[in-house]
Amino acid sequence: MPSARLAAALATGLLVALTACAPPPENPAPAELPTDEAALVAQAKKEGQVVLGAGGHTREQAQLLADGFQRKYGIPVKFIRETSGDIARKTQAQLTAGAVDFDVISLNDESTLRAWDAAKALADPAVPNRVQILSGLVNSSPAPRYLPFTWSALGYSYNTSRISEASAPKTWADLAARPSTFAVSDPGTSGAALTYLACMQQIDPGFLPALKGRRSLVASSALALTQMLATGEADFGLPAIESEVANARRHGEPLAVAYPEGRIGALPSFAAGLAQAKHPAAARLLVRYQLSEDLQREQAGQGSRSVLGTVPPPQGAEQLAADRLVMIPADQVKAQKAELVRAFKANVGG
Structure with a gap:
């Protein structure tokens, strides 16, 4: 349970993310990634790890993702769990400096992600089950490179x-x-x-x-x-x-x-890979895994709503019709x- 001091820090961080993040400079085009799943996994394993800036995840959600990803692919996930605002500020500084440490980020703030997407700072997640995401949780035209992974x-x-x-x-x-x-x-x-x-x-x-x-x-x-x-x-x-x-x-x-x-x-939380990630294949694979039905079901078992229409709500949470x-x-x-x-x-x- 967060202390009052922690809660204040969380709030202040999120407020900064909502109001102060400017678009980063445009970066060079990211490296091409394999379209074949087996080749993508092989490249991700060669990269050796993936780093998540977890601003939109709770610690429990981030740990669930990290543990499941390493079990499935044998690739360790290092995650930094801080407020959405703190992760946004750190990511902004990394993008501006052209020295990116995070491979994937999660935020509660769509407006910051939209600005970064427009500046081509985000990578195409190439998520195969994107059409299964509940309508209305994210803008669909043009299709953004950030995607919701849970919502409240x-x-x-x-x-x-x-x-x-x-x-x-x-x-x-x-x-x-x-x-x-x-x-x-x-x-x-x-x-x-x-x-x-x-x-x-x-x-x-x-x-x-x-x-x-x-x-x-x-x-x-x-x-x-x-x-x-x-x-x-x-x-x-x-x-x-x-x-x-x-x-x-x-x-x-x-x-x-x-x-x-x-x-x-409804309030979604979003995840995205960064275009200049040091571990680009692992980043794409992590975003895909976050939106896989297996992980989404485990996440619901932890008490977090899934963004997939095929996954029922958490135990005790009401099933809410889209309308x-x-x-x-x-x-x-x-x-x-x-x-x-x-x-x-x-x-x-x-």
Whole structure:
């Protein structure tokens, strides 16, 4: 469970990634890679390793990926698990200097990846099952070189020692009307919270104003909410980060996620290989493996949603029909930021 200091660092890092990453200079064209799977694996084994800058992965997700990849291919994965913002800054510095250490990166911030893609800093993943990725989780025209590997449904979390599943609110209006203590993540410092509020503007514009006057504890990051719920400081957390709640439950914390009736916001995490990777074949192979059905099923068993329509949701997570999902493009979220932050401060505080 992250400490308050760690949560603040996570939030600050993500905010920088959302606002400060400029496109890198264009690099020379990357080396050609084999199209044949066996030849790609053989070249990846010769390269000897692959390095992942894991900003969009949880530590558990990154470890699962590393362990599974080494079991299957015998290629070790070195991963650096830091905040999405820190990985974005380090990657930006490497690209600008023309000295890339990461082979693959993962981020929660699509806008940064889009800028890097436009600058030809990302490699073509050549993922064979790309068409199986759930529609709406990534822009399809033109097809980007970054791809989602997991996503969260932005419901709410609650402490089951205080609130039973049967009595948990079934609608957003019911949730806002509860005379309870809310832990609410600040959209000024949390990218997940900013995305959540942008989605809620479409789902229920009256939800945020309805929180005015409620007892609310403002958290610097959505990742800090699980800690506030687990300690009993709050009854409900907004928004819920499903993988964090699942991890807390594995450690014995009495937490759950609920999905109110109607539409639900969605927040993907993305992965991409870098065009100037030192281990380009291993990088492509790692991205492919991340999106393989085997790994996606293992990831769901760990509590993280799969991006493939063929893989069921994690145990305890509701199956959500595609027409219930609200996904706001990253550039639109960024454009609404100032307005959303003002509305949040006026209705919730912080």
